[in-house]
Amino acid sequence: MRTSRHVERRTFLKAAGASLATVGLTAAGCGGGSGSAGGGPVTIRYAWWGADDRANRMNQAVALFEKKHPKIKVKTDFQPYVDFWKKFNTQAAGGNPPDVIQNAVTFLRKYEARNVLLDLKPQVQAGNLSTDNFRAGLEKFAEIDGKLLGLPVGSNSMGYIIDEKVYEKAGVTPEFGWTWDDWYAGLQKIKSRTGVAGDSGPHSIMYYYDLKLRQQGKAFFTENGLGFQESDLEAEWTEAMKRIRSGIYTDPKKAEQIKPKAATAGALSAGEFTWDNFTVRYAAEGKSSYGIAPIPTTDGKKTGQYLGSLMLSGTARTKHPKEVATFINFMVHDPEVGRIMGYDRGVLSTTEQFEAFEPTDKVSKQISAYETKIAESGVLEPITPHPAGADVIEAAFLRLATEMSLDKASPGEAVDKLFSEAKTAFTSNA
Template identity: 80%
Template sequence: MRMSRHVERRTFLKAAGASLAGVGLTAAGCGAGSGSSGGPVTIRYAWWGADDRAEKINRTIALFEKKHPKIKVKTDFQQYGDFWKKFNTQAAGGNPPDVFQNAVGFLRKYDAKRVLLDLGPQAKKGNLDLANFRAGLEKFGEIDGKLLGVPVGSNSMGYIIDERVYEKAGVTPETGWTWEDWDDALIRIHDKAGRAGDSGPHGVMYLYDLILRQNGKAFFTENGLGFTESDLVPYWTEAMKRVKSGLYADPKKVEQIKPKSALAQGLAGGEFTWDNFTARYTAEGDSSYAIAPIPTTDGKRTAQYLGSLMLSGSARTKHPAEVATFISFMVHDPEAGRIMGYDRGVLSTTEQFEAFRPTDPVSKKIAAYEQQIADAGVLEPITPHPAGADVVEAAFLRIAGDMSLGKAPVEDSVKQFFTEAKTALDS
């Protein structure tokens, strides 16, 4: 998830909320044929991420073009927020990239705007291979009987910690630790390691979703929000107390170091995010990082689920067969899997999963973590993501950030969030 890193998402203010009212794509003529006359075909491929991801993707594209010399791939990438700003502009102008990186929170939104290509027909024609996906991931991008995305990897929420800081504080997170245990850890890190215990998790929608799920609710239902103002007020009130006490990192300093993370820059001892971002923290920081278990309410249920980045096609593409061929290569080719590693999550197909045997410590940690939660049986079905979920996520992050900086009190911030969420989900 479907879900990029929340540090990147802090830059995603109004980007995902940009209106696509003017898109008005019609199904007629969109993706009706390959558009190929036997000569070279060029498709445009766009994604979000950092330079290290771009380097790996460019290597896989070179491999693809070598094996498919009649298909050329033109690339484009930006940071998370900038990507969606540009994508919205392109989609509104009827010219989105042929194939692009996507996440579950965007599927219903862009399907409703007729932006996404149904890849199901291409699978039936043999241009897209849907065999050998791990854990049923081939179904992850299905919405209302249409295949709108194909997963490139799987990941789950984890608590990434600075191992040196936790060792200095004398804290060892273990499976089944509770939120009370986590609270105690924040205090010990603050007092013994001289650092904020956490970067400030109260704007991370996917974390709050887990907390709600542990308590019998969820962030979303099929049609709207699954919680109320009376749920959010105490959560954000407690968060502000921790900001003021120094248990959460100084929001002003966190702002100053963006897009880098507070954890990697030594401002905090831990940060809730997707497990595969352990690799990025290791690249950014100068410490050793581990994936700790998600704290629980009852010592048992973490309420976790698998998320995934995926590849989607444009309904406007003139080359649906080539798009499907490209996607199929990117999720099945063993060498492409060895190149990408776990950059976008644990590889989604058995061909790539078996081809990439991690030797570096970080990838081994990610693989071990996903194996651990799978063996523990804690994984559950993903929370629904209605149309407008991406705008709601952006609002949750932005409003929590503004609140942390003292721009609005808790009660006003909560009301603002519910007002914006209602507008996004009703539109």
């Protein structure tokens, strides 16, 4: 059994590496950091987003770091996703950002252009940070124009999280290669047989819409702007409103009332699109049994999926770049941190942590099996570059789709506002 497991894991590394080797990002570099502190104890600030379960795991990992590095203290701060970036924008604009942040590809070009992020390459050259033993391709995930702006902590891909008990009761079985028509027919069957909304409503999820566009040979973003037309999104959102009114999608007012809990975890829907590693969240928040279903397709083959990654980045104004590098190095390489974090932020990025974490619970096994499946099936494609301003547009997409779903704007009005705000975002970040 042990031998079989490691063969499977080596197969996953090879398959994922082959896909990730094609992932490349190009952009301008950003500013470096200031000098490190002397020999006395120092305190660095670390901020991230997530739910309570992630915070509990993170605090355990930070405590372990402080135990092994007693001369470095870490002051932590975590917020829900939207609140995190609001706070960080204020801090960055005021010249007082945290020393280390959890980061994502959506924000690299924006903060690179503003010289907010620390180039970690000098710390690699000084021996304070290692880029060895990353799963193939991941070590360059945040390399921009020769500068290293972060190190990945895990990989993930979009999946479809389902309430397995509701699906079983309705007699619906998702399978790789199912089409959007198959998916919608399943939602209708779930609603009629169980009374539960089939889906929470994917209309506000930018990455869901990106997948649908990629299946059609398009993408949400090009290198310089949006990769779709107003008419494309208006048709998508008009259909979404019909499904809300029919009860196929969750009542948005009810979904808003239980936030930050997800609608599926709150038993308001049978499924929803999100990152595969978020299955951990559903198991912690919900009372049912949850699984990861494959992404529906247009042609039964092309899913439009890619591997993404959360990462840790230093900020350029830190007074302690050496300590920042020491902390990041520990968090991405230490085996015990891998065992603590599990797959909360994705399948672990370094071989030390990947091999240290033995998935024993159902959720982690599901995540590992899902990413192994999509890597081996050859559906993974290169990630679409995110231009500067992508984060503003993602927030606008979520806000405007929510307003539309609450009948505060028509689909056409919401689309017009999105394109207007996108034009402003691209101009101001140029």
